Amino acid sequence: QITLKESGPTLVKPTQTLTLTCTFSGFSLSTGGETVGWIRQPPGKALEWLALIYWDDDKRYSPSLRSRLTIIRDTSKNQVVLTMTNMDPVDTATYYCAHGNSYGPTHFFDYWGQGTLVTVSS
Amino acid sequence: DIQMTQSPSTLSASVGDRVTITCRASQSISSWLAWYQHKPGKAPKLLIYKASNLESGVPSRFSGSGSGTEFTLTISSLQPDDFATYYCQQYNSYITFGPGTKVDIK
Numbered sequence: 001q002i003t004l005k006e007s008g009p010t011l012v013k014p015t016q017t018l019t020l021t022c023t024f025s026g027f028s029l030s031t032g033g034e035t036v037g038w039i040r041q042p043p044g045k046a047l048e049w050l051a052l053i054y055w056d057d058d059k060r061y062s063p064s065l066r067s068r069l070t071i072i073r074d075t076s077k078n079q080v081v082l083t084m085t086n087m088d089p090v091d092t093a094t095y096y097c098a099h100g101n102s103y104g105p106t107h108f109f110d111y112w113g114q115g116t117l118v119t120v121s122s
Numbered sequence: 123d124i125q126m127t128q129s130p131s132t133l134s135a136s137v138g139d140r141v142t143i144t145c146r147a148s149q150s151i152s153s154w155l156a157w158y159q160h161k162p163g164k165a166p167k168l169l170i171y172k173a174s175n176l177e178s179g180v181p182s183r184f185s186g187s188g189s190g191t192e193f194t195l196t197i198s199s200l201q202p203d204d205f206a207t208y209y210c211q212q213y214n215s216y217i218t219f220g221p222g223t224k225v226d227i228k
Contacts, residue, residue, distance in 0.1 A: 037217070039219075046209065046219055046220065046221045046222050047158075047160075047166065047209055047211075047219040047222075048219065049211075049216070049217035049218065049219065052217070060216070062216070062217075063123065063216070096165065096166070098166075101171070103171065103172065104154045104171075104172065104213045104214070105154055105213060105214050105215065106154075106213040106214070106215065106216060106217055107213055107217065108156035108168065108171050108211060108213050109156075109158075109166070109168065109211075110168045110171075110177065112165035112166050112167075113165060114164070114165050115165060
């Protein structure tokens with residue numbers, strides 16, 4: 001059974017760097033075909049894909065946020081970490097990590113964490 | 123970038139109604155489209171992938187169709203548990219979600 005859980009700060013100040021951790025079980029990110037992604041949802045708005053990391057450590061980022069995002073994995077801990085620099089109040093959102101399914105050119109997401117709300121405010 | 127639109131943005135319906143949600147892509151995405159159901163405070167739930175493939179465990183009242191740039195999600199007989207927001211997502215090039223369709227009680 002695949003499960004994912006996000007953790008990190010609930011409040012960050014403008015200009016700070018956000019670091020979120022996704023801890024997962026039920027699969028290994030060193031197994032061929034496996035991927036983990038991050039998606040966010042600002043209050044009252046739509047889902048927005050942020051980043052994806054592959055089993056071979058390849059990475060993909062949203063073109064609009066690429067300069068601010070870094071995604072890394074720790075296969076020994078079954079964790080994926082997302083950092084986002086220069087946080088702004090518009091980055092206030094619920095951040096989700098999800099297991100990617102590679103049945104296609106890129107990915108859809110078949111298992112999701114519960115999400116963690118991050119508020120950006122001074 | 124591939125842009126996704128959905129219509130309607132809000133849909134009011136009653137239990138037992140047949141509900142159809144439309145998703146359009148700004149360019150052809152073949153059949154690389156997924157549908158999710160999302161309830162407040164919960165994780166999004168995958169319903170459909172590759173436009174018409176029902177995810178395991180999803181009730182058969184949900185169905186998807188379409189290819190190219192136009193897609194539909196149909197709920198054949200709306201149940202109380204189905205009141206939620208529905209998102210489409212293209213995965214032909216990068217990943218883009220639609221703006222969502224909220225299905226609420228009429």
